[in-house]
Amino acid sequence: MIRVFEGIEVRSSDIEGVGVFAARRFEPGERILRFDHSDPLGPDRPQRPDLGEREVYVDQIAGGVQVYLPAPGRHVNSSCDPSARVRWDDGECWAVAYRVIEPGEEITVDYVIATHGEEAQECRCGASRCRGVIPGSVFDLGDAWLREYEPLMAEWFIRENLPEYLAMCDRLGIRPRV
DSSP: OOEEETTEEEEEOSSSSEEEEESSOBOTTOEEEEEOOOOBOBTTBOOOGGGTOOGGGEEEOGGGOEEEOOTTGGGOEEOSSOSEEEEEETTEEEEEESSOBOTTOEEEEOGGGGOOSSOOEEOOOOOTTOOSEEOSOGGGSOHHHHHHHGGGSOHHHHHHTHHHHHHHHHHHTOOOOO
């Protein structure tokens, strides 16, 4: 099954079931898709497994709010060598090309970038620099990863994890952004 959206398509992936693929070339810094965070979960809106809503389609955003992601965003797979990065612009969350992405390439992000206090998951990205695991916290990554990822951390994530962020910056000898 292939579902086509503007500039992307959703189809079978070697990483995890279904993935998002470029239907055209994307340049570094170019917005690819917006993650729709308009369906918050809570007491009045629980997750509905009987309707096919899976835990892997839930994202956590500022304030610990959990949201149910609709397609196509919910099909963006994780990779330790992602083709895209998550960027927040004016309250909206986007997948943005990190490098040139050619038609047919899978669009991936690294889930760990905004993760803290969660359970680690197995990683099946198959990238040459695959860690084999998606850690339960970005702060569990090695120093080289943290130096690469610090500029990509969302402001809300830094604010909500300030002690860990400041300790990381101190250890790495980098100037905090707050």
